Amino acid sequence: MSRDIILAGIRRHLRRGPLPPDQAAMLSARLAEHPRHIIPKRVQLSRPELVSLFVRNLEKEFGSVARLAELAAVPQAVAEYLAAQNLPNELVIAPHPDLRQIPWASHPLLKLREGRAEPSDLVSLSSAFAGIAETGTLMFPSAPERPTTLNLLVEAAIVLLRTSRLVGPYEDAWDLLRAEGTRYNSSGFMPRNVMLITGPSRSADIEQTLELGAHGPRRLHVLLLEDDPTAKG
């Protein structure tokens, strides 16, 4: 079998046989402990500072942010954004419990559809699992309530992020997923797909010059819901 031949070849070149049980146990322990490495000091900040770092980094990567005091402010914020960007009043929404609580009745002109994105959809609204201040990155583990296509097929992606879900380094976001992810899966905490998204899609393939809006969304807009009292500046 190719598998055995490849593994035997690796061992032959490393000039050893299969690992003795004690060594294998040590490596298994390393996997189970998944030790952290060097975490940049720039993320060792107070919570309000983390929020500012996240916003700064996201804007540096051409994303935009609106800060909201309560969930009820979402429809107004969405309507304003769509108007400002000259986008139609139509959006596809992730079937996420958080988004289902939004009181849309105040804005009857917004046309909403729940589900995955279809090629004709121009705008999506989804809920991020976490935000990572280190680089202004959003984390989206796939789940029935978080379809992947919402991050990809639309022209403009609008994302709800709670400040209570904002962390400093990537490792903290993975720890959240390690703790909560098993609810999606029987086989471990990893869902089918985890996207880390930092700004709108872009390409520099034409003369090494950056252009926004390659194959994914041209615009990324974050609605930052300030639900964490300790994160208020």
Add this chain to the structure above:
Amino acid sequence: MLVTSPAFKENASHALADAALQKALARARTHFQRRRADAAAGLPEFEDLRARAREIKDHTLAHLDFYLERYAENVERAGGFVHWCRTAEDARAAILEICERAGARTVTKGKSMLTEEIGLNEHLERHGITPVETDLGEYILQLRDEPPSHIIAPAYHLNLDDWEKSFREHHTGLPPERAFHERRDILTEARKVLRERFLAADVGITGANFLIAETGSSVIVTNEGNGDLTQTLPHVHIALASIEKVVPTLEDAFCLLRLLARSATGQDFSVYTTFSTGPRRPGDLDGPEEYHVVLLDNGRSAMLGGEFQPMLRCIRCAACMNHCPVYGAVGGHAYGWVYPGPMGAVLTPSLVGVDQAGHLPNASTFCGRCEAVCPMQIPLPQMMRHWREREFERHLTPATVRTGLGLWAYVARRPTLYRWATRAAAATLGWLGRKRGRFASLPFAGGWTGGRDLPAPEGETFFARYAKTQRQGKA
């Protein structure tokens, strides 16, 4: 992919005389260098991360068998399939079989140097399956029937007018009077044309920047989002990865990821870093129903335990070529195979044989900049020296005939590259003729030049050009 590495010297002189190429190279070179320097300076821990990243990879390579087994178990636990392949041929066959079982007519592809290495597109085409490159740079190269010239910026060698010309030639369904005022118009047209292809594809094939043993995930890093559309929309996702891509844990991967984008494009982090683990789960509204990993050796395991093992730490960031005066002068095509620049000069002889790529390690001024910027601290100049020594030993026995035959066999199996190579050869000859110079002898062409002269270029020599660029660089 066709190996034209034995003709490095000829390729290089041709490149030096190519005005359009020189324009493209001059533009790109300073851009990448400045961006990387700014990004590295922006993270005080950058040097410590390099040292740690090297330890992580060395640890992984020393226990590669263990981590690969663990990785494969976890892929299978998540409902995916792992296809272990020793050679390029095995990998082509495995991928074709998956595509045929899925009844695939078209497959979309994310950017993957490994699919270039195994000549996948030609193989699929020969079996009636249409591969569609979706990375913007790879897409235009597919239209132009050219290989990439850089590992992260495949169309490094093209200028704006090349893009417009190719798009007009190939997108014949669009109004011919449409205008391309700026780069954005090119991008918009590509987005529209490729969107149709994404939606129509039956199988999506991506590479992998990393494999995570702990979770059984394959990781891709892109800016365009093409890799994500490729692996999300079709029924079947195939990730092609070589065995040295594995790292133990997510934490290990993030040590390397903090270095990758900074070293490559000078971004702090790429736009999309995506982890794929098995097929669609119950209740999911999208994602592929089948997930396959084609795990390829193709000469890597033989590099373990020897002087070239450090090359397996490479994360394909391209910093070494972006800072290489030789690459900067001649571009990627001159190197004659998939991997150009310093990393290619070390890797190509390991993977295709020193008889075919023995010239490449000579394409160095030993200035040491590649090693200084390599995030994985790979001693590239030292390894080029190893190859030079081996090449010298090899030359004690005549091998010209063996090289010629091996090269022919390689070419003949890859029709697209064969076409490209013959076109490049024709262009070279035309250009040689125009100059009306003479060659008294040519490597590999003694049968011809023994009795007569061959037309020769009167352009600058490589070293003259190099000296000039150095002087300008200092001014």
